[in-house]
Amino acid sequence: MLATIDLRSATLGPRRLREVMPRAEYDVEAALETVRPICDDVRDRGAEALYDLAERFDGVRPTHLRVPAEILALALERLDPDVRAALEVSIERARRVHADQVRTDTTTEVAPGGTVTERWVPVDRVGLYVPGGRAVYPSSVVMNVVPAQIAEVGSLAVASPPQRDNVGELAGYPHPTILAACALLGVEEVWTMGGAQAVAAFAHGVVGTDGATCEPVSLVTGPGNIYVAAAKRLLKGLIGIDSEAGPTEIAVLADASADPELVAADLVSQAEHDPLAASVLVTDDPALAEAVDAAVARRAAATKHSERVSTALTGRQSAVVLVDDLDAGLDVVNAYGAEHLEILTEDAPAVAARVRNAGAVFVGPYSPVSLGDYAAGSNHVLPTGGCACHSSGLSVQSFLRGIHVVTYDEAALTEVGPAVVTLAQAEDLPAHGEAVTARTDPGSGR
Structure with a gap:
């Protein structure tokens, strides 16, 4: 075989x-031509585009773009007890592993009076994508949400496509098991949108017809089909991405x-x-x-x-x-x-x-x-297509940024100043050196 x-x-x-x-x-590159007008449509028409695209691609027009709190609670209430217990095991183990990934600030004394501190700061807001095509992936809710929460991201939102087979109060919303997993994790902001249009909505922000607002995000993570990957590639720069899965x-x-x-x-x-x-x-x-x-x-x-x-x-x-x-x-x-x-x-x-x-x-x-x-x-959002030779799976680190904080006093700057001036001259950028000598030898530039 x-x-x-x-x-x-x-x-x-x-x-x-x-x-x-x-x-x-x-071929993600070829898919770009398909997703470009979709992303442009979301940018230009906002919520109306999302409703129309859901009807076109998912076969159902959402009831609301933002899932109401009572629908999340209802989905959790109706969740099979065995599935809930299994999800709780998954969440507990993921939290234990990812908690050990938390980074601590480190300060290095380069010279007396001169330090460099690396601070780890979470991104301000993330959009977490959970696919809903051939299969239902509540596990992807866990894998996206847990590291973002442990990284202490200030604002996070989950998006997943509406399911045409949902009935009753859940009609026009994402799969109820996805919603239940979000509720179990304490996620309050869940959006009914899938595919490239979800990535575009996260990137540009959107105001629903009911006034609910999805603010633009700094980073989009999570697996998806080729059109999700293409939208990530198209919008990379406006947003950060984890990978093109x-x-x-x-x-x-x-x-x-x-x-x-x-x-x-x-x-x-x-x-x-x-x-x-x-x-x-x-x-x-x-x-x-x-x-x-x-x-x-x-x-x-x-x-x-x-x-x-x-x-x-x-x-x-x-x-x-x-x-x-x-x-x-x-x-x-x-x-x-x-x-x-x-x-x-x-x-x-x-x-x-x-x-x-x-x-x-x-x-x-x-x-x-x-x-x-x-x-x-462990996390199951992992690099594909050979990208493991240069990329890692989703982790707490994915949601953090390292910021160097440089603190030198006068003596420390005076001691290293000649090296800075020499290198600035070697690069033919004399004003760089003068920015140092203006502090260490103020009379030299007059």
């Missing part, structure tokens, strides 16, 4: 390895000790997300590869979303990659930079310690990716 890429006996550098690894066709990816580095049924279950689990989802097995054991392929075919045929899973597993983005040994396998997975990387080998912790590029690493047979999706405590 899975295609095979045989790299045994191949000698390839990182760049060439990246080129031969399977990837989905995902692409289709989900799992890579499994496994040897002969791995259980083929576990490998197959994990490859299928991520293929369940999207027809463009990538499932990649990297192994030095051809027998394991054959057993995994057979198990994947059987599981794909039997799973609920069989058509979607089969499309993903047979797409150009999924494959078995054969390598000579685990050293070669590590070279491959480091070049690939998967969103999720599982290590199913002998002495898996030691192998995992050699991984340099991955959004998140899952070590050993009892750490499946789906654990990280929901309740490991």
Whole structure:
């Protein structure tokens, strides 16, 4: 079922390895032309554009753009008790992990009387996007909201698209489980808007027909489809973004000790997300590869979303990659930079310690990716498309800015002043030096 890429006996550098690894066709640049008029429409027409675009893309005209407090409370009241308990576990573990990410201010004495302090300041306001297409993602509410709250962001808002299948009091609003998760986390500002238009509304701000105002945000985070990614790219600069999230990816580095049924279950689990989802097995054991392929075919045929899973597993983005040994396998997975990387080998912790590029690493047979999706405590908003070689997943740090505060007294400035003047002259910027000598030798400039 899975295609095979045989790299045994191949000698390839990182760049060439990246080129031969399977990837989905995902052209954000092409999607820009689709989202540009949508974003312009929201900028120009505000709320009316959002109502019209929801009707066009989501098949339902929202009741209100801002979800009333009583609707959030109703959604939480009706939430299945087992789902609520599971969400509470997810929230509690995420809070524990993310609390340890809080940064503290650091002051360095560079010289007597001269200090530099790095202050960590949260962004003023964030827009947190939660998708609502093929699946419902209350877990994404948790992953976005928890680090923003721990970073002490002053103002946060969640947006998610309206669901055409909602009935009764919840008609025209986002999925009730999304709303319940927001209520459980204490989020009061939730907006009924999805896709590129939600990103545009966060960027430009909007006043609803009922007077409710979504103030512009400084930063937009959260996963979404290609049009959400394109809107982020288009509006980057006006807003900050976490990443341009692409289709989900799992890579499994496994040897002969791995259980083929576990490998197959994990490859299928991520293929369940999207027809463009990538499932990649990297192994030095051809027998394991054959057993995994057979198990994947059987599981794909039997799973609920069989058509979607089969499309993903047979797409150009999924494959078995054969390598000579685990050293070669590590070279491959480091070049690939998967969103999720599982290590199913002998002495898996030691192998995992050699991984340099991955959004998140899952070590050993009892750490499946789906654990990280929901309740490991880690964040599941992770870099995709190979971006793990330079980017990190969502964290408390994502919502903080480092500001250097420089404090020098006269003696400290006088001591270092000649170095500043010399460098200013070397760059042919004499006024820079004069700004120092005006303080340390006021008569020199007269």
